[in-house]
Amino acid sequence: MTTTVTALLVSHEGARWLPAVLDGLSDQTRAPDRVVAVDTGSTDESPRLLRTRLGDGAVHSTDAGSSYGAAVAHGLTQLTQLTESAGPAGPDDWVWLLHDDSAPAPDALEQLLAVVESTPSADVLGPKLREWPSLRRLLEIGVTISGTGRRETGLERGEYDQGQHDRLRDVLAVNTAGMLVRRSVLEALGFDEQLPLFGNDVDFGWRAARAGHRTVAVPDAVVFHVEAAHRGVRQHQLKPSGYRRGERSAALYTLLVNGSAWALPFMLVRLFLGSLVRAAGLLLVRAPGEAVDELAGLVATYLRPWRVLAGRRRRRRSSTVPQRQVRPLLAPPWMPYRHGLDFLSDITSAVVLQAGDLSVARRTRRARGSGTAETGPVSEDAQNLPEDTGLLARLVTSPVAWVFAVLVVGAALAARGLVGAGSLSGGALLPAPASALDWWHLHLSSWHDLGTGSGAPAAPYVLPLAVVGTLLLAKAWLLVDVLFLLAVPLAALGAYRFLVRVTSSLPMSLWGAVAYGVLPVVSGSVQQGRLGTVVGTLVLPWLAHAALFLAPRYAPDRRRRAAWRTALWLALLTAFVPTAWLLALVVGVVALALALRGRSAQGLASGIASPLVGTLVLLLPWSVATWAHQGPASWLFEAGLPAPRLTEGLTRWGALLGRPGSDGAPAWMTLGVVLAAVVALARRDTRPAVLRAWVVIVAALGLVAVLSGGTYSTANAPTDQPLWLGFPLVVAQAAAVTAAALAGTGIRRRLAGASFGWRQPVGVVVVALAALTPVVSAVWWVWSGTSGPLERGRATTVPTYMTDAAAADPDNGILVVRGSRVAGFSYVLMRQPGTRVGDDSVMPSVVDQGPLTGYVEGLVTAPEPADVAGLTGLGVAYVYAPAPADVTLVGNLDSVSGVSPGSATSPGARAWQVEAPPTGADLVRDPDPLRPWLLALQGLAIVVVAVLAAPTRKARR
Template sequence: MSVNSPAPAAQQAGLPEFPRHVVTAVLVAHDGARWLPKALQGLLVQDRPVQDVIAADTGSADDSARLLADALGDQRVLHLARRTGFGAAVDEAVRTAPVLTAEDVPYLERHGGWDPATRSWNDDGYDTPARPHGDPVHWLWLLHDDCEPEPDALAALLRTAEASPSAAIIGPKLRSWYDRRQLLEVGVSIARSGRRWTGLERREQDQGQHDQVRPVLSVSSAGMLVRRDVWEELGGFDRRLPLMRDDVDFCWRAQSAGHTVLIAPDAVMRHAEAASRERRPVDCAGRSAVNPHRVDKAGAVYTLLANTRGPLLPYVALRVVVGTLLRTLAYLVGKVPGQAVDEIVGLLGVLLRPGRLLAARRRRGRGTVPPSELRPLFPPPGATVRATVDQVVSNFSGRADAATAAVGRHGGAVESGPGDEDGDFLEIEQFARIKRIARKPGPVLFAVLLVVSFAACRSLLGGGALSGGALLPADPGASDLWDTYAGSWHALGTGGTQAAPPYLAVLALFATVLFGSTGLTLTLFLVASVPLSGVTAYFASRPLVESRLLRAWASVAYAFLPAATGALAAGRLGTAVLAILLPLMARAAAAAAGLQLGDAAIERGVRPGWRSTWALALMLTFTTAFTPVTWPIALVLAAVALAWRLARGQSALLAPLLMRWAALLVTPMVLLAPWSLTLLSHPGRMLNEAGLPYSTKTASGVDLLLLSPGGPKASGGFLLIGVVLAALAALMRGTRRTAITAAWAAAVTGLLFAVIENGKDWAGPATLVYGLALLAAAAIGAEGANERIAASGFGWRQPVAGLIALAAAAAPVLAAFTWMVDGADGPLERRDPQQVPAFVAEEATTGDQPRTLVLNGTEAHVGYALVRGSGVRIGDAELAAEAAPDHALDSVVANLVAGSGADQGSRLAGYAVRYVLAQKGAPRSFGRVLDSTPGLSRVSQADGSELWRVDAPVSRMTIISKGAAPIGVASGRVQAHTKVPAGPAGRQLRLADSAAPGWHASLDGKALTPVTLDGWAQGFELPSSGGKLDVGYNEPVTHIGWLGIQAFLLLVVVVLALPGRRREIDDDLPDAEGAAAADIPAQAGEGRRARRLQAAADAEAAAAAADDPAEAGQPPAEVPGPRREDDPDYGAQPAYEGAQAPYDPEADPAGYDPYAGPPAEGPDGYGYQGTGYQEGAYQEGGYDPAYAQNAPGWENAEGYPPAPGYEGQYEAYGYPPQPPGYAPYPPGEDGQGGQGYEQGYGEQQYPEQPYDPNAYGGAAPYHPEGDQRRDGSDYQ
């Protein structure tokens, strides 16, 4: 029994090309009615037909079984259980299909030969034996119900088989079902991590770059051509692989057995990948439908561990486990917990069944081919890592659009000696570079800001540490910052357990990323704050205004606001960080508040997304750590947003906004606890920011109105009067009232907080909020202002608008020029981080751990600091402010400065003070008093500072006993591990540190009893015996536990704030933007060059129309349909020639597009939910009625009359049951020289294939104003 389908390009005789190759097609269907008609059509119209067809339906719930029976006949369709896997279905079909012999295929013993010139069988002039073609080679052609072979696919596969007799398995090139030029596979391999490796880029287009016949590790089971003897030798697909990775395992086994696997790229098939892309359920891998990702993961692990040779097995197993854990973490971060679970379940499903793996390895044996010969067929080492990195990089790097690429580096090249027509074009092209900058000013903006900042910060780029103003020097390594933040005991002054400021953790995190350099981190946050703030403002303003030039102006103006430059000059780290993050926070706040939602969307139930809320909460946490005032500002703005929604009657948004605002405001308080609790208990501290309290002159009310908070390099607010006026003018715009009102609400809130801050601290943070809001309002008001003003009659509006525009445009330019000339330095400078003489800092590292008492202040108010090491460091100011008052030390310093005349040396020695330093600028009376104080000796006087030394022995840790001098004991900064001699009974160990419950000490492993000495110092009862002494501080378990919880909560917020991983279900569909715009012609620009190019294009089109009758308005050539066997030209040319009519959605009321993606039915958007398809997702019969019959008026809309035989309904292919050898035609009347077909066919009608403009790349996005914005920039 053989099958020879009538094909549009079939041979004139009944003998196929490559006659010794006998092909049995095996088609497996499972809920594939959506794709099955085209798959059957592709099978039945092959140029080189198959000799037999057998189909297996695995319990389809749709019309797949009926479609198979109608097309192939009931006797050719097997009905199997729904849980039958693909390999099991193929095995059953192969077992059922007999091996065809000469009785079934008579031409196997026919005399004659194939004439390649006429592409026909010639019976004349040949004298050949009984089997002139040699012994027949039996092949199995495996087909999916969602793959459609091209008409010449089988011929190309057999051509490769004929050229390579040793080939046992041959595979086709797979293209996408929907995007006909997108490559899916040209051979496949598997990485050591289990990744399916195709070697293709994402959405790579087929341009013939992979069209070489070559050996590969594996080919896809969709279209696989495998010799039947090899299939039976290897036992077919492994039953443990019900669906996925079965092809890789089978081909790997074939390679190990010495067989050759080739890829034949001339054979092309279109594959929908319905199961892997979740377009239908997977029922063969469990008791119920499972996720295909889990099936693929289990198949990958099984394939690797079953086929890897012994020496490499431990390495591969370890890599699979580690890679699974990393991918699980990546899926969790990408907010795809389902796939994370699939990774773990898929791995454990294989590893927990070692018996199956061992049995599989025994069945495979050792193989006949050494692994070294197969190694080139696997991905090279590191290929998967490089591919992942390239994909991540490509997601963040955009590609130049076509318009920009057209005027690239050589876009303006012209021939020498331009004529009259070329001269104007050449003159215009001289401005191409300026146009490109105007179209994409982002990179140029960052470069300009960076150059200006480097020029202004020229004195801040040398050696030394950044310090001065509000900034204290930082420790050189990130580990010091981590220790300060994570430790519960802080060795500052006499020590304490106060909470460290959380911004130290942020600095430590960035310093860790920057190779542990805290200096580089501070340089990035301070010196680079101006260009970074400008760049973030530019990109954050994208949804605000369309004009890139307006965005660039607003970004430059924001970067050079007095608060931003003043923060850099005064070392205000908190304000500098706020300047960088504030534009991004404003964009996230607008999205979280739903400002982009219209009234109609709100009425439809659309609500703001949670991701923007969590992103805003994360950034608010960071800024609150540096500038706590941002939290109350956010609180007020949240209340304003709620009140505004309530005033507009949008009560449906109140509950969603309340939940989002609660998450927004609670998150910083939780993540920053316990430090944040001090802000709630002392609200006045919210006006502080990171660093030393650096007081400046209070700004006036006019300065605040003009965006100047006062202080070094923060003046010149009068330059920004144009910005304020532009923001006021925006209130006159009749459109975009919501955005302008929101901007002004934020501006008023920022101004109010600036007034509050101005009386107590620097008003820079609130002024930044005020300035950014004004710039946003000004940019919104300026967009399209020229058209609005031009539409009104000439009057006062035109000159006033011109003056405001001139003042606003000049403001950032003048501010940048002034800042660059004057320099960015102020109190902030590069200096030696040591605040004490070098020898004093060196002594502080010895076992005595001596300290220095630093004095400053005025006659009326004395300030002091008890310094360890080389001086105070970043974060010490907040720790000192949070420390409990030390009244005993206050009394010692007061008596010392007052000059009581008593010996102060012993009292200072009790605090381990060895040196007293009067800083530069301290009152002269300090020097006179300290010179006359007993127990102190002047050491030096340099750079305006004065130094005295305490005469008494000084040590941080001493042994004291009655009637004896203290004995010093060597110790570290906190801990001590040393030996102590024996001594009298009743002695005590004294520490010059405050008493706290965490202190512990032991002598030879025996714990010592803690005591409090002198009312404040930590001590221990020391026995008379000597031994090894160990002293330390135990971190409370609650503190360590909270740090872990804090890190986990931070990770959760980061994950929630990150964009989710894009699902790959419809990755092969055409871009939605291009598909939506495919039927909308793009409008040309209105410029002079655009008109010239349009005229040239019109002339070229007219010339082409003159050569093409169809384009010139003549009746187009008829699109030929399927040819009859009695056609004299039958087989002489392809079935479809000439130009096809473009698809017109209006001409087809049914809306059918043969290359459109699957309809978005149901919550998952792919036509099914759970294990069953939604009601109404498919028409009965598995095809769209529009596919079968053209709508009325179709021929008028398209310009083509329907081809004969296309008017009727869809007619399924039918194979009526016939006995073997039955000839449906009387002898001599079959048009085949009396040979006939072993299986007859009636005349088949095939539906027309409309042209899809999206199939070869979507059109550019449509914009009502053409390819350019009003400012001349391109849309992106």
């Protein structure tokens, strides 16, 4: 029989491309037997062009809102009327689908029909698509879909056609732009009306494969395609944003209606979570419109489940082939992960290239600043080196990489005493919880089963710990280990990023990075387990870097983004060290006053106010509720236990040299930096910048002077105690390092150019002392190690059978009583395997624990059965006295009725079990009804501020 081909051309507002498409049709070496054109309500010249070239009888119209499938169905109806006398369509009747923006090469149809003759089993054929107007870039040679709904072509982005893919192969689907399909197959399957514009080809190919039809990609046939709908350049009822929304909705619908029934629940969860992740990523790159489209496509699909169910019923009627036979045509399961790795690779390459550009720019600035050009012979081999010599070569030749590699090795050596099994704890640090999910529960709960119960809001640092801990596969212990054991290199990294911006000097930036990086250990913060100071030291340089762009010399858009970025960093810093907000307030007021004096405060006021006010919103509900639960003094205690026995009185020299305690390095080790910061005031050309650093020094030391003279308490720790002021001293030291680095930039050239006098020897001595300071401190750090009160061991000594019972039911509480009659007793009521990081911030107040305190006093003096009965009402099942257990307490509990001895695994410890089942009847669980609303407001604020802080991105077209 003779093969008959009908070209079916669908047009909508395509006048700019139609002349080339119609020319391509007329130039075919094997012309189609007939042409049917369907215009969907175009308002441009498309109908006139079609009628002029094809004749009135070949052109038909539908409504402007008609979908692509409806337009094809209308064209088939007209074709049936034209060929009614010839009878129904036979196996040799073919339909060649074309778009108004797809121009076929002259031999495109001939090449497709050649494969029809050589491969009789093929029912659907598709050409190679190239980009129009470039004509060389590949778009598609067959297409499939991944498990996340991504359209997969198997081509690299921007790949040129060099014949590398020219082989016949079976595919899931081919694009409708140039698709050659048996007319009987097209009439039997049709296009799904639920896909008005996007996804028709993949859905049709999937259904054709399930119906037993074969789809083949023919690379010798070429069609040039504009992809006007995908690029959003076609005038249509759908707005440009609707294009992206429509694509995503079509992808989700296609997967849900064509996927296997057993995998449907998994797909629903995977696509839902994947869409949320994609939307979050788009928000972080300042593409809120695309994020909204992503979520809108998800909502449009999930809120109309009847469409999915109806689509699956229709496909069951036409399916004759099991899903497993179609599975090889789908994208491999690992394909989405490969795209993720490619994305990370692209980011890494961009960062490496940017670092190289910055290095060249710094060398250029140094050369210009010295009035010289970088000259010198360049070998022929060096001239012939490729421009991108690879990441390894860059690292090997980079002094920055070597410095940080040495710091990481030093961190590994210094942590030698903290390697082993168990959790880091001791001093002010509690053990990490079993999972980061425990932090999420602590942050989101309105009521905490700790002690007698507490409705206090969790400390704000719990949320960032939960987020980062989740990224570390929910391993909370790993996050704590990284923060303390890698504190020095992490702090140095942030300091280098800040100093290289303000000094443009590589040597001074590296010197300052090391001098700042050792501060967590030379101050004793790491050794004492001071979580707040350690994290604050890591965050401070990033906050300072963001605040640099608040200066009036930057463009308004950059200043606005910098203000919100500063708000995020300040909120993170304040979450761990609340006094940082007070310090920022003082520095901001002083900076604004100085700017007003110099008449350069335009836009600075809002840039300072936004972070200060934004921080209070970002730290909800703690920033509001802590006043009622813990009192104003809660703003003075940083993350971690207060540990008053480790907090020593602060001396004047200790304050000036940054030594809040005795667990750090000798005070004289930082003398060189302090001396350099003082001498830096003598250099006139850098004095304005140095004075700004001194404003921070004075503000930090002033805050230390105010707070060091008193004692403070909170509702859950009513005993007055001194404050740990490690972080304000770190701020003062950081500002001193900055002042010294600013004045040290180009100091050798300046000393060499001046006439000889007293300045040269004094300058040499100061420079030598300053240069040796970080080196000596680093050597001391590696030699002494980071152990001290901080140690690694068991999270708790309480017997496992008790903690297991408490974990299964919070009413099986464990009353742990420590101390002696001589030294005094203390107690804690545990309802889980020990108190963990963050739990200390939500412990009940002394007033709330008043009844329990009375029962404990009775147990250690003259216990009565009523005391034991009171314990059952408060949900106490066990009493445990760690070694060495007080003799009087042991005798009291052994003699009182209602308590029986239990098993204590540690020598010298004693355990008892309350005989009556604990009821918890006297516990009052009264959660705050406003807490969920404040948490929702906090979450919304974080998302909004993150979007406002992210770099501006142009909308994708």
